[in-house]
Each structure stands twice: as structure tokens, then as C-alpha cells.
Amino acid sequence: MRRFFLIAVPYAWLLALFLIPFIIVFKISLSDLALSIPPYSPTAKDGIWEMFAAFDLENFTFLASDDLYWKAYLSSLKIALISTVLAVLVGYPMAYGMARAPEEWRPTLMMLVILPFWTSFLIRVYAWVGILSNEGLLNQFLLWLGIIDTPLTIMNTTTAVYIGIVYTYLPFMILPIYAALDRLDESLIEAAEDLGCSRLKAFWLVTIPLSRNGIIAGCFLVFIPALGEFVIPSLLGGSGTLMIGKVLFEEFFNNRDWPVASAVAVILLLILIVPIVLFQRNQQRQAEVES
Amino acid sequence: MSQPVFAPWDDPNEKPLIRFENVTKRFGDFVAIDDLSLSIYESEFFALLGPSGCGKTTMMRMLAGFENPSAGKIELAGKNIAGIPPNKRAVNMMFQSYALFPHLSVWENIAFGLKRGDMSKADIAARVEEMLKLTRLTKFAKRKPHQISGGQRQRVALARSLAKAPKLLLLDEPLGALDKKLRQDTQFELMDIQESTGTTFVIVTHDQEEAMTVASRVAVMDEGQIIQVATPGGIYEAPNSVYVADFIGDVNIISGTVKPAVDNIYHLDWVANEAPLLAASERPFSDGQEAHLAIRPEKIAISTEKPTEMKNAVQGTVLDIAYLGNLSTYHVQLAGGQVIKAQTANTRRLSRRTITWEDKVWISWSATAGVLLER
Numbered sequence: 001m002r003r004f005f006l007i008a009v010p011y012a013w014l015l016a017l018f019l020i021p022f023i024i025v026f027k028i029s030l031s032d033l034a035l036s037i038p039p040y041s042p043t044a045k046d047g048i049w050e051m052f053a054a055f056d057l058e059n060f061t062f063l064a065s066d067d068l069y070w071k072a073y074l075s076s077l078k079i080a081l082i083s084t085v086l087a088v089l090v091g092y093p094m095a096y097g098m099a100r101a102p103e104e105w106r107p108t109l110m111m112l113v114i115l116p117f118w119t120s121f122l123i124r125v126y127a128w129v130g131i132l133s134n135e136g137l138l139n140q141f142l143l144w145l146g147i148i149d150t151p152l153t154i155m156n157t158t159t160a161v162y163i164g165i166v167y168t169y170l171p172f173m174i175l176p177i178y179a180a181l182d183r184l185d186e187s188l189i190e191a192a193e194d195l196g197c198s199r200l201k202a203f204w205l206v207t208i209p210l211s212r213n214g215i216i217a218g219c220f221l222v223f224i225p226a227l228g229e230f231v232i233p234s235l236l237g238g239s240g241t242l243m244i245g246k247v248l249f250e251e252f253f254n255n256r257d258w259p260v261a262s263a264v265a266v267i268l269l270l271i272l273i274v275p276i277v278l279f280q281r282n283q284q285r286q287a288e289v290e291s
Numbered sequence: 292m293s294q295p296v297f298a299p300w301d302d303p304n305e306k307p308l309i310r311f312e313n314v315t316k317r318f319g320d321f322v323a324i325d326d327l328s329l330s331i332y333e334s335e336f337f338a339l340l341g342p343s344g345c346g347k348t349t350m351m352r353m354l355a356g357f358e359n360p361s362a363g364k365i366e367l368a369g370k371n372i373a374g375i376p377p378n379k380r381a382v383n384m385m386f387q388s389y390a391l392f393p394h395l396s397v398w399e400n401i402a403f404g405l406k407r408g409d410m411s412k413a414d415i416a417a418r419v420e421e422m423l424k425l426t427r428l429t430k431f432a433k434r435k436p437h438q439i440s441g442g443q444r445q446r447v448a449l450a451r452s453l454a455k456a457p458k459l460l461l462l463d464e465p466l467g468a469l470d471k472k473l474r475q476d477t478q479f480e481l482m483d484i485q486e487s488t489g490t491t492f493v494i495v496t497h498d499q500e501e502a503m504t505v506a507s508r509v510a511v512m513d514e515g516q517i518i519q520v521a522t523p524g525g526i527y528e529a530p531n532s533v534y535v536a537d538f539i540g541d542v543n544i545i546s547g548t549v550k551p552a553v554d555n556i557y558h559l560d561w562v563a564n565e566a567p568l569l570a571a572s573e574r575p576f577s578d579g580q581e582a583h584l585a586i587r588p589e590k591i592a593i594s595t596e597k598p599t600e601m602k603n604a605v606q607g608t609v610l611d612i613a614y615l616g617n618l619s620t621y622h623v624q625l626a627g628g629q630v631i632k633a634q635t636a637n638t639r640r641l642s643r644r645t646i647t648w649e650d651k652v653w654i655s656w657s658a659t660a661g662v663l664l665e666r
Contacts, residue, residue: 191390193377194355195455196407205403209394289393289437 029262059263091173099181156238180214220279314363325515338502341512586661601655
């Protein structure tokens with residue numbers, strides 16, 4: 001009986017917060033646009049049987065026929081992927097530096113990584129507008145240094161989106177890598193050196209493989225939210241950046257086409273299931289090794 | 292046929308493999324190694340023994356290349372090795388934590404060092420197989436370190452550090468993590484492996500029994516200095532100071548002033564109203580010099596009657612009896628209040644024991660049983 005409850009609680013959680021909302025969204029994606037409240041038909045008011053009979057996959061075939069959508073998916077995948085790689089390149093050295101810092105410094109450094117979370121995400125992204133725009137701090141600084149003559153156009157380009165995503169999700173990359181590196185036994189590095197490795201080779205053969213799980217966890221934690229990101233591309237990316245999160249928002253609020261928006265969301269979720277399952281596997285395997 | 296005695300340290304023509312020459316190591320204000328000189332010879336099994344914080348691990352880390360001496364020099368086969376990084380030294384180390392790579396199998400762990408050289412794949416495989424056989428790990432080659440027992444891990448660490456056939460193998464508390472029974476078996480295994488490979492071993496330990504069992508010579512350290520270097524027998528039977536005598540095994544220390552008698556025999560006045568004790572000493576003492584007589588408990592006999600043939604006999608009361616199965620240790624309180632430990636082998640059954648608590652007994656020893664020490 002106790003066992004039943006132990007299992008029932010997480011499943012009830014999953015049911016209430018994931019499965020039921022998903023079923024609702026999925027149901028809307030199967031219906032048609034209508035000028036009514038709610039803005040789609042059929043609904044349960046038309047009778048359960050009639051409702052099921054009227055469901056079709058029209059919205060999904062529409063998504064496949066209009067190249068806007070698959071281009072947006074591909075572009076999102078590309079942006080999320082490149083941002084993840086950039087976040088590893090920026091986050092790994094930071095995590096490594098934190099793990100190697102003197103013991104008394106580590107809580108402070110950790111604090112500095114977490115500190116941005118104390119400010120609203122929206123305000124922080126807006127702050128980047130002030131930094132990156134043509135009259136922004138960055139351009140003014142570079143002009144003052146004399147490195148450039150004309151302001152760089154960063155705002156409203158994909159570059160700004162990369163900067164925004166890497167900046168926002170960096171702590172999610174740093175923390176799991178730091179956790180992995182912090183656990184790393186210093187004597188393993190010494191053993192590798194003792195057995196004939198140079199510092200660099202020891203880093204490559206021991207430090208990197210042993211922090212692999214941290215890197216993988218960090219990558220998923222950046223990739224998964226970055227794929228569906230909406231705020232950053234709409235604030236920093238301008239009209240030129242195509243991302244599925246933005247398309248979803250526009251379908252929903254500008255076109256008020258809930259069924260198509262729901263279909264976009266369902267496909268996005270299906271795409272995300274792959275990395276989420278892989279992420280869970282990685283976490284599980286790590287837990288097994290540690291036990 | 293008697294085997295030749297292995298004692299290169301007594302041969303003035305023998306070149307030491309390792310030479311510490313006035314080595315000092317400081318960490319900030321803390322002096323870890325204080326102007327220390329030491330020679331270790333090829334094929335030796337050398338033990339650095341001392342309490343934690345005595346500098347023995349620092350010595351080992353300097354040999355491995357993880358630390359450099361602040362002053363003085365360390366020679367390996369005649370060459371100064373200061374400044375040479377650990378990966379360029381023909382020295383391998385077995386770490387206290389074993390430091391096995393958790394992401395690699397037993398086989399890959401052993402092959403790790405070999406792959407760093409320019410050995411061919413076939414040679415590496417042959418060498419790893421040889422090491423697996425030597426350490427009886429062939430069956431576990433494919434397992435990861437977390438899938439084998441502590442004793443097996445210890446053997447993997449040993450195989451890995453021996454695989455490159457180093458000139459010198461350093462062992463940092465190699466048996467510390469094993470339970471007592473396994474530790475004893477492993478000690479003999481280590482000795483066999485050391486003998487069959489002919490590698491020079493330097494072992495760091497705080498366990499005096501372990502040092503005595505495995506080592507050809509033992510260096511007893513304290514506060515960054517070497518107090519005595521000698522064979523296990525030498526350290527035990529002829530310690531050069533009260534510190535060494537007390538650190539190795541059980542000992543009774545009787546302090547007093549000496550008066551020369553005949554030849555090498557001295558009288559030790561140790562307490563008022565008692566006859567002086569007789570002790571032989573190779574080391575000369577002057578009249579009235581303060582001295583400490585160190586006697587091992589097993590060299591002291593205990594009896595109910597006053598023994599006639601022994602030079603030293605003192606009466607006391609049995610305070611405590613520690614029964615260890617094969618041995619019994621009697622704590623005997625003398626008239627002056629000092630407690631002396633005397634040990635006897637239990638060759639008879641317990642029920643036949645004649646001495647019990649509160650008995651008046653005589654403890655006795657010969658003039659050569661103890662060592663007279665200056666400090």
C-alpha cells in the first residue's frame with residue numbers, strides 16, 4: 001500500500017501538470033478555427049460523439065504544406081544547437097575556474113553565477129538592447145577605443161539572439177559542469193601525470209571524460225528551453241530571426257488561430273521528447289554509477 | 292646453502308639509486324622537510340614511517356615530481372631530478388586513494404601509462420596481460436573500478452603503477468584502506484611482487500607493523516627529520532632514541548643516571564632505595580649522565596619466586612593482565628609507582644596460570660635485554 005502511494009504521487013503530478021494540459025492542447029490541434037468563444041470548434045458542447053467525429057489532422061497537413069513552419073523548426077534547432085555549443089565553450093572554462101578556485105572563494109563565485117536570477121529575466125534581456133543597439137554601450141565603447149568607425153549592427157540579428165540565449169542560460173550550463181568538476185578527485189589528475197600525461201593530455205583524457213555527464217546535463221538544460229525560446233528572439237532578434245517560439249506566439253495572439261498554434265506546440269513537444277528522454281537517461285546512468 | 296645477505300647500504304662502493312642531499316621543503320612558514328639527507332639503493336623495499344604530518348608524504352611527492360624541494364637536491368640514478376615534471380620521470384606512484392580512473396575498465400587503467408609511450412598495440416596488450424596475471428586480475432579485466440572489491444582495486448592500482456616498469460615505485464599508504472586480514476595477505480603479496488620484479492619500492496606508512504613486515508630498511512621520521520634509518524631488526528632491537536623505541540612496538544622506559552661499571556656494563560640508578568639496574572651498551576656514557584633504559588615487554592620474565600640467574604630483578608604487584616590469546620601482558624607496578632609491562636607466551640592453558648591480579652611477583656631481565664639511550 002505504501003509502495004502504491006509512493007508511485008502514485010509522482011504519477012498524479014505528471015498527470016495533472018503534463019498529461020492533462022497536453023491532451024487539451026492536442027484536442028485543440030485536431031479542431032478547426034471558428035469565430036466563437038473559445039475560438040475553435042467542435043467542443044464538448046456539440047456532444048462528445050460529434051466532437052470526436054469532427055476531429056481531423058488538417059492543421060498538421062497545413063504545417064507540412066507551408067514552408068514557414070518547417071523552416072522555423074529548422075532555424076530554431078540550428079539556433080538552439082549553436083547556442084548550446086557556445087554555452088559549453090563559455091561555461092566550461094568558468095566552471096573549471098570555479099572548481100579550481102581556493103575553497104573559500106567558491107561560495108562567492110557560485111553566488112555570482114546565481115545572482116542574475118534575482119532580477120527579472122525580461123529586464124535582463126531588455127538590458128541587452130541597451131548594450132547591443134547601434135547607439136548602445138558596446139558600440140560607444142568600441143568607437144571610443146577607435147577599433148571601429150561605424151557602429152556594428154548587432155541588434156535585430158541572429159548574433160544578438162545567440163548572445164541573449166548564451167547569457168540567459170549560462171548558469172544552467174555552469175552549475176552541472178561545476179558539480180561534476182568539484183567531485184573530481186585531484187589525485188586522478190596527478191595519477192594521469194604520473195603515468196606520463198602532460199597537463200593538457202591529462203585534462204583531455206581524465207578531466208573531460210569525468211565531467212562528461214555534467215556537460216551533457218548542461219547541454220540539455222540549455223538546448224531544451226532554447227529550442228522553444230520566445231522572449232529572446234522577439235526582443236533581440238527582430239523580424240529577421242525565425243524561431244518556432246515566436247511563430248507559436250504569433251499564431252496564438254496575432255492570428256488567434258488556436259488550432260494551428262496547438263499543432264505547432266504538439267510538434268515542438270514531439271521534437272523535444274527526444275532530448276528530454278536522452279537527458280533522463282543520462283541522469284539515471286550517472287545515478288547508477290555513483291551508487 | 293645460505294643466501295647472500297642483501298645489504299647494499301653497508302657497501303661503500305654501492306651507488307645509491309636515490310639520494311636526498313640536504314633537502315628542505317617549506318610550505319609558506321611551515322617547514323615540512325628539514326635539511327634531510329638519505330640514500331636509497333636499488334632493489335630496496337624502503338619504508339618511510341612516521342606519524343601523520345611528519346613529512347613522509349612530502350618526501351614521496353618530491354620523488355614523484357608533484358613538489359619541488361625549496362633547497363637541496365634529489366638525485367635519481369645520479370641525476371638531479373628537481374624541476375623535471377612527473378610525466379618525464381621513470382618513477383610511478385601508487386596513490387593512497389588508488390586514483391583509478393572510474394571511466395576506464397581495469398584493462399584500460401593498466402594500459403593507460405603504456406599508451407602514453409611509443410609502444411605498439413600488441414606489446415601493450417602483452418604487457419597488460421602480464422600485469423593482470425601478476426596481480427591475479429585476469430578475470431576482472433573488463434570490469435570498471437566500481438564493480439570490484441577494495442582488495443582488487445588495490446591490486447589494479449599496483450598493476451597500473453608497475454606496468455611501465457619504473458625504476459622506482461612509490462606506494463602511499465598502499466594498504467590503508469584494506470581490513471586487517473586482507474592487509475596481512477597483501478603485505479606478503481607486495482613483497483613477492485617486489486622481489487620478482489626487482490623494482491625499488493618506497494612505501495609511506497604510519498603503520499609500524501606494516502613497515503616492519505615489508506621493508507628491507509625503515510626510516511623513522513618526525514617533524515620533517517629522519518630520526519633513524521635501519522633494518523626492521525635494527526630499529527626494533529637497537530633504537531637510537533626513546534622516540535624510535537616508543538614508536539615501534541611496545542616498550543618500557545626506565546630513566547635514571549648511569550655509572551660505568553666494567554667493560555660495556557653500566558649501572559643505572561633509577562629510583563631511591565632500589566639496587567641499580569645493570570645494562571650493557573656499545574655506546575659510551577659518562578659518569579652521572581642521564582639515560583633511559585628501553586626494554587621490550589617480551590624480554591622481561593615474570594615469576595613468583597625471586598630468580599637467581601638474572602642480573603636485574605625487581606619486585607612488584609600485578610595491576611592488570613591483558614590476555615591476547617597467544618600472549619599475555621602483565622602490568623606490574625613497582626614500589627616506586629612505575630608500571631612495567633612484561634609479556635609471556637601462553638604455552639599453557641589459561642586455567643593453569645599461576646599469576647593473577649594483586650599477586651606479588653618478580654620481574655627480571657638480563658643486562659643485554661634492554662638498550663641504554665641518551666635521549
